[in-house]
Amino acid sequence: MIFSGRSLNDISLDxxxxxxxxxxxxxxxxxYKERPYGGRDRDRHEMLRDIVALGNAEGGYxxxxxxxxxxxxxxxxxxxxxxxxxxxxxxxxxxxxxxxRIEGLEIRxxxxxxxxxxxxxxxxxxxxRPHMVTLGGHTDFYSRYETDKRAMSVGQIREMILFNxxxxxxxxxxxxxxEGLVGGESRVEGVIPPYAQVITERPVERFLQRYLLGGxxxxxxxxxxxxxxxxxxxxxxxxxxxxxxxxxxxxxxxxTREPRELYHQAGVAVLRQCPLAEIRYNPxxxxxxxxxxxxxxxxxxxxxxxxxxxxxxLRYNIELGMMIFPRGHGRSILHDLxxxxxxxxxxxxxxxxxxxxxx
Amino acid sequence: MMEFPKWFCLKDRLNFTIDPQVNxxxxxxxxxxxxxxxxxxKQLRKAFIAPGVPxxxxxxxxxxxxxxxxxxxxxxxxxxxxxxxxxVPHTIYAIIEVxxxxxxxxxxxxxxxxxxxxxxxxxxxxxxxxxxxLDTALxxxxxxxxxxxxxxxxxxxxxxxxxxxxxxxGQSLKAAEVSDLSVTRNLGDIGAGDLVNALVAIGxxxxxxxxxLIFLLDELEELQNVRxxxxxxxxxxxxxxxADAANASVGFLIGFKADVFDDGPEVxxxxxxxxxxxxxxxxxxxxxxxxxxxxxxxxxLLSNLIDQEQAQARIGEHHLDTEPGIYPxxxxxxxxxxxxxxxxxxxxxxxxxINAINECAIQSWDEEKYLVDEGIVNGVAQYVFA
Numbered sequence: 001m002i003f004s005g006r007s008l009n010d011i012s013l014d015x016x017x018x019x020x021x022x023x024x025x026x027x028x029x030x031x032y033k034e035r036p037y038g039g040r041d042r043d044r045h046e047m048l049r050d051i052v053a054l055g056n057a058e059g060g061y062x063x064x065x066x067x068x069x070x071x072x073x074x075x076x077x078x079x080x081x082x083x084x085x086x087x088x089x090x091x092x093x094x095x096x097x098x099x100x101r102i103e104g105l106e107i108r109x110x111x112x113x114x115x116x117x118x119x120x121x122x123x124x125x126x127x128x129r130p131h132m133v134t135l136g137g138h139t140d141f142y143s144r145y146e147t148d149k150r151a152m153s154v155g156q157i158r159e160m161i162l163f164n165x166x167x168x169x170x171x172x173x174x175x176x177x178x179e180g181l182v183g184g185e186s187r188v189e190g191v192i193p194p195y196a197q198v199i200t201e202r203p204v205e206r207f208l209q210r211y212l213l214g215g216x217x218x219x220x221x222x223x224x225x226x227x228x229x230x231x232x233x234x235x236x237x238x239x240x241x242x243x244x245x246x247x248x249x250x251x252x253x254x255x256t257r258e259p260r261e262l263y264h265q266a267g268v269a270v271l272r273q274c275p276l277a278e279i280r281y282n283p284x285x286x287x288x289x290x291x292x293x294x295x296x297x298x299x300x301x302x303x304x305x306x307x308x309x310x311x312x313x314l315r316y317n318i319e320l321g322m323m324i325f326p327r328g329h330g331r332s333i334l335h336d337l338x339x340x341x342x343x344x345x346x347x348x349x350x351x352x353x354x355x356x357x358x359x
Numbered sequence: 360m361m362e363f364p365k366w367f368c369l370k371d372r373l374n375f376t377i378d379p380q381v382n383x384x385x386x387x388x389x390x391x392x393x394x395x396x397x398x399x400x401k402q403l404r405k406a407f408i409a410p411g412v413p414x415x416x417x418x419x420x421x422x423x424x425x426x427x428x429x430x431x432x433x434x435x436x437x438x439x440x441x442x443x444x445x446x447v448p449h450t451i452y453a454i455i456e457v458x459x460x461x462x463x464x465x466x467x468x469x470x471x472x473x474x475x476x477x478x479x480x481x482x483x484x485x486x487x488x489x490x491x492x493l494d495t496a497l498x499x500x501x502x503x504x505x506x507x508x509x510x511x512x513x514x515x516x517x518x519x520x521x522x523x524x525x526x527x528x529g530q531s532l533k534a535a536e537v538s539d540l541s542v543t544r545n546l547g548d549i550g551a552g553d554l555v556n557a558l559v560a561i562g563x564x565x566x567x568x569x570x571x572l573i574f575l576l577d578e579l580e581e582l583q584n585v586r587x588x589x590x591x592x593x594x595x596x597x598x599x600x601x602a603d604a605a606n607a608s609v610g611f612l613i614g615f616k617a618d619v620f621d622d623g624p625e626v627x628x629x630x631x632x633x634x635x636x637x638x639x640x641x642x643x644x645x646x647x648x649x650x651x652x653x654x655x656x657x658x659x660l661l662s663n664l665i666d667q668e669q670a671q672a673r674i675g676e677h678h679l680d681t682e683p684g685i686y687p688x689x690x691x692x693x694x695x696x697x698x699x700x701x702x703x704x705x706x707x708x709x710x711x712x713i714n715a716i717n718e719c720a721i722q723s724w725d726e727e728k729y730l731v732d733e734g735i736v737n738g739v740a741q742y743v744f745a
Contacts, residue, residue, distance in 0.1 A: 348362075
């Protein structure tokens with residue numbers, strides 16, 4: 001792997017110059033482009049596909065501002081104007097249009113002279129593969145093969161999912177959950193409106209399953225639960241929720257009681273490790289609400305009901321919950337729930353851990 | 360400790376969020392965008408002269424305020440009805456659910472369900488009270504005798520009125536039901552235009568009883584979900600017929616999400632639809648472009664949501680470094696918030712700004728500070744505008 005897969009924080013302009021001096025050719029882990037991507041939609045698409053292709057292969061570096069000789073060997077630096085703006089726009093596009101987001105993706109401008117420079121993109125090897133580009137109503141999967149990228153076939157996508165241990169585990173859980181949950185959701189068509197779903201079996205687990213498997217990229221997640229466990233040993237560990245929140249840069253608002261039991265302390269300890277989590281205590285809280293608010297509002301959903309975010313609440317107790325989706329009247333219910341959990345309840349509860357600065 | 364709303368002298372609300380779906384009164388707000396507001400109002404006033412009802416599309420990125428725009432326009436139509444509007448605006452807010460194979464029939468049914476049987480039946484009864492011959496009056500609303508027959512049934516009660524309503528909504532009836540209603544076929548059997556004819560007839564009916572039927576359709580970017588060619592084409596035909604100048608009785612204000620115009624659903628952008636609606640009736644709701652715009656937005660918001668008398672008293676009592684209009688922000692924190700907001704133009708959106716104000720206020724309340732200071736804004740901006 002080029003640069004031994006180092007972070008851009010540990011790479012200098014001299015390292016880039018060394019690549020040119022040694023005429024290190026393009027390959028599976030390295031690509032050069034003479035100019036930055038253009039501003040048109042198809043250019044943005046191209047840029048996203050290039051990055052996703054690296055992520056879906058083994059990761060690597062893409063350097064904008066290096067001219068190559070036509071055989072993939074670098075000749076010289078070709079700095080361009082306003083590299084900071086270019087890097088920032090690319091970051092925004094990646095955040096908005098790549099799913100799942102590539103954890104650890106770095107895009108950085110290296111300045112060479114006044115407002116001139118190059119941009120380097122570091123795509124780490126990702127355990128969230130396959131990633132996809134979703135833009136302008138189209139979704140596609142690309143992977144890098146040697147020095148080029150190609151659209152992935154259905155077979156390749158399937159294989160990548162099956163060979164990814166994380167996805168394999170989740171897929172198995174999905175199958176198990178489907179088998180175990182027959183009859184768990186209301187089937188009374190015409191009585192239960194489509195924006196609401198009564199769930200009679202493992203409602204909290206269904207919520208977590210939807211969050212972890214559903215591909216939603218949340219802007220905010222609200223957890224209101226009097227008791228919270230770390231859920232270690234269950235299919236949906238709290239740590240997995242935290243990892244996804246970090247990867248998606250999701251703010252996590254948690255309102256619970258002050259923990260007295262060991263399992264509750266363990267749950268809060270896991271949450272405390274998440275810089276994006278805000279934790280509040282409220283001794284009177286009895287409500288249970290789980291809400292995912294996505295930038296794409298159509299993907300948002302919420303569950304309220306009786307189940308705590310504990311192993312018993314997930315797996316053993318008889319619980320009842322109602323899942324709300326942003327369709328029709330469900331949208332205003334979701335707004336109401338978000339107003340309550342995301343703002344009102346927070347201002348009735350004591351903050352014991354704020355969201356830390358994000359860099 | 361004092362409750363959050365009291366701490367910040369909020370007027371009849373729990374926080375700084377504006378959401379007409381939660382608080383219907385919030386529809387009256389349209390902050391910091393006087394130019395867009397006046398353009399929208401002008402287009403509405405013109406629309407009631409020709410084509411007779413508004414046919415307007417508002418589009419913009421996530422969080423730009425499209426929903427607020429639709430609710431504000433509804434509020435404007437109801438409380439400050441343009442003199443050019445010959446009738447009382449009857450607005451229906453609807454979010455249309457779209458699947459990959461949704462057709463014009465599905466769209467029509469949702470519009471009709473949002474309008475409601477009781478409303479249409481009420482209009483038929485009012486028409487009956489106004490005219491000497493209901494049959495003749497209904498036939499004047501439409502060229503299709505089937506539609507007139509079905510509308511007439513709504514005046515009554517019992518099972519037949521429900522059958523008639525189901526027919527009007529475009530549901531397929533059994534042969535016996537069709538026969539019982541004395542109509543010759545199911546509505547929509549001969550295409551999307553058939554469905555639009557029924558809707559336009561209802562619009563004409565509303566006109567006759569002194570009302571103007573206007574749909575507010577939010578989140579129509581959902582139309583991009585329609586993947587089946589024939590289904591998309593039927594929706595396209597439905598919208599084109601509604602956009603046509605011949606329809607002067609059913610108005611619509613449509614909101615759809617798009618970062619750039621070409622990201623919007625094709626059926627709303629296609630040349631024949633756009634030509635009928637008119638380019639000037641496609642209004643983009645962009646981010647707030649400059650620091651001064653953001654400041655104006657925040658000032659208006661704070662002025663309206665905060666009890667200014669209480670705020671003035673609080674400022675005086677504690678000698679706070681702020682002023683009415685920007686309270687509860689310190690002067691320097693207010694400037695800093697505006698700077699952060701405009702650093703990334705794509706994030707200079709009402710939703711992010713309101714979120715930032717709420718988060719700043721919550722943190723300030725957590726720390727028992729009367730004012731939001733620079734440190735708080737710096738901390739909150741890290742994640743709200745990141």
